[in-house]
Amino acid sequence: MTKIGIVGVGGRGFYGFAWPLSQKKEAKLVAVCDTNLERAKVVSRLIKEKTGISPAEYSDYREMLQEKIDLLVVTTPDFTHAEIAIEAMRAGQDVFVDKPLATKTTDCLKIYRTMKETGRRLYLGFNLRYDIVCRRIKEIIESGALGRIVNVVNADFYQGGKTYMARWNRFYEYSGGLFCHKGCHDLDIINWYFNLARPLRVVALAGVNVLHPGEIPFAPGKKRVGPYCRACEVRFHCPDAGRVESPLFSEEVAKVDSYYPDTCIYLSDKDTHDNGFLLVEYEGGKRAFHWECFFTPVSTRRFTIVGTRGHLDADLAKNEIVVYPRWSHDRITYSLVRGEGGHGGADANMLDTLLLAVKEPGAINFTSVREGIMSVVIAEAAELSRRQGRIVEISELIDWNDLAE
Numbered sequence: 001m002t003k004i005g006i007v008g009v010g011g012r013g014f015y016g017f018a019w020p021l022s023q024k025k026e027a028k029l030v031a032v033c034d035t036n037l038e039r040a041k042v043v044s045r046l047i048k049e050k051t052g053i054s055p056a057e058y059s060d061y062r063e064m065l066q067e068k069i070d071l072l073v074v075t076t077p078d079f080t081h082a083e084i085a086i087e088a089m090r091a092g093q094d095v096f097v098d099k100p101l102a103t104k105t106t107d108c109l110k111i112y113r114t115m116k117e118t119g120r121r122l123y124l125g126f127n128l129r130y131d132i133v134c135r136r137i138k139e140i141i142e143s144g145a146l147g148r149i150v151n152v153v154n155a156d157f158y159q160g161g162k163t164y165m166a167r168w169n170r171f172y173e174y175s176g177g178l179f180c181h182k183g184c185h186d187l188d189i190i191n192w193y194f195n196l197a198r199p200l201r202v203v204a205l206a207g208v209n210v211l212h213p214g215e216i217p218f219a220p221g222k223k224r225v226g227p228y229c230r231a232c233e234v235r236f237h238c239p240d241a242g243r244v245e246s247p248l249f250s251e252e253v254a255k256v257d258s259y260y261p262d263t264c265i266y267l268s269d270k271d272t273h274d275n276g277f278l279l280v281e282y283e284g285g286k287r288a289f290h291w292e293c294f295f296t297p298v299s300t301r302r303f304t305i306v307g308t309r310g311h312l313d314a315d316l317a318k319n320e321i322v323v324y325p326r327w328s329h330d331r332i333t334y335s336l337v338r339g340e341g342g343h344g345g346a347d348a349n350m351l352d353t354l355l356l357a358v359k360e361p362g363a364i365n366f367t368s369v370r371e372g373i374m375s376v377v378i379a380e381a382a383e384l385s386r387r388q389g390r391i392v393e394i395s396e397l398i399d400w401n402d403l404a405e
């Protein structure tokens with residue numbers, strides 16, 4: 001049975017890992033850690049109510065590393081991943097880091113070097129790789145039906161993304177910007193579809209054009225707006241009012257760290273974007289375009305992929321892929337059926353694969369650190385590009401020879 005400790009038991013740590021893992025017979029959730037110890041205690045209590053076993057609670061992950069655990073799951077905010085992963089590996093611990101690997105290329109390289117020096121394993125959490133539509137697209141590409149892939153166009157429409165403006169995610173310092181925090185999923189899939197071709201250069205445009213004070217979607221009159229939805233005098237008029245129902249973020253728990261994930265998404269200060277476009281050129285004449293938007297009322301991902309032998313359109317919300325072979329009037333439609341659970345069943349698929357990979361090290365391919373670095377470097381280049389208004393060469397950020405085996 002794999003003994004697991006989780007550091008960072010907020011939304012993702014609890015709902016994506018602690019809760020499902022505590023109910024798996026192949027795993028034992030030994031300990032949970034959160035800088036807000038009250039949150040760790042709530043998690044421990046909820047798990048005890050369900051399973052009868054309460055994991056130990058810590059507020060400092062270094063102390064938790066004294067526990068005998070097989071895998072440390074890191075689900076803290078993105079900017080903390082590097083420090084925690086490095087410390088843990090140095091302490092002799094294998095780790096799973098949920099996406100993104102880190103927020104900066106330099107931090108990714110430090111993780112990579114530590115992994116090499118310590119010989120520890122690092123599993124990287126890209127759950128989109130376990131999405132049934134994304135996987136089937138990969139199979140279609142590998143079958144050769146599209147020929148050599150030349151163009152990938154992708155859009156991430158995510159209405160839940162507006163809540164980033166209420167939380168730490170809205171600051172570049174903490175998330176690496178949303179091209180890193182959110183876009184890394186899409187960039188990773190694009191890299192995967194291009195068979196890990198090296199990215200060469202990036203150009204991006206992005207901004208905050210809707211989720212700012214000038215776009216509050218009602219007339220507040222004399223009423224006071226914000227600062228948090230639960231305290232806002234006009235929350236009943238606001239179509240974007242957030243309701244925090246999770247016991248992880250109750251008033252009681254928030255007293256410890258003043259973390260209110262219902263900060264007004266219009267009034268909050270922020271330095272990342274609510275919509276953005278990025279273009280990447282890869283070696284071998286491949287090009288990709290990624291669009292992300294967080295005020296859209298739609299939630300889906302779309303891919304258009306064009307190769308030398310065909311064209312593919314896919315929509316993750318419709319669970320549908322259509323392939324148009326070149327030089328033909330045929331069209332082949334794939335209608336897929338999703339499994340249960342978070343992110344359309346992808347979380348459950350990833351968790352099962354992770355447990356197998358930890359049980360039999362080396363037997364199963366899991367997303368590698370090298371692959372994790374690729375999406376971060378593109379995202380970082382995109383942030384530089386949009387802030388400095390120029391095309392950014394990937395060679396400004398990384399020398400691929402540093403990743404030589």
Ligand SMILES: NC(=O)c1ccc[n+]([C@@H]2O[C@H](COP(=O)([O-])OP(=O)(O)OC[C@H]3O[C@@H](n4cnc5c(N)ncnc54)[C@H](O)[C@@H]3O)[C@@H](O)[C@H]2O)c1
Binds near residue numbers: 077
């Ligand atoms: N793969 C996915 O689909 C997916 C979805 C959501 C979030 N995530 C990732 O999960 C991570 C957490 O995101 P979230 O939305 O759950 O954030 P969150 O704010 O809900 O939770 C983060 C938790 O980490 C705790 N924390 C912060 N620094 C810590 C430290 N040094 N040691 C211990 N605990 C610490 C916070 O107190 C908080 O409880 C991020 O890396 C995010 O990118 C992945």
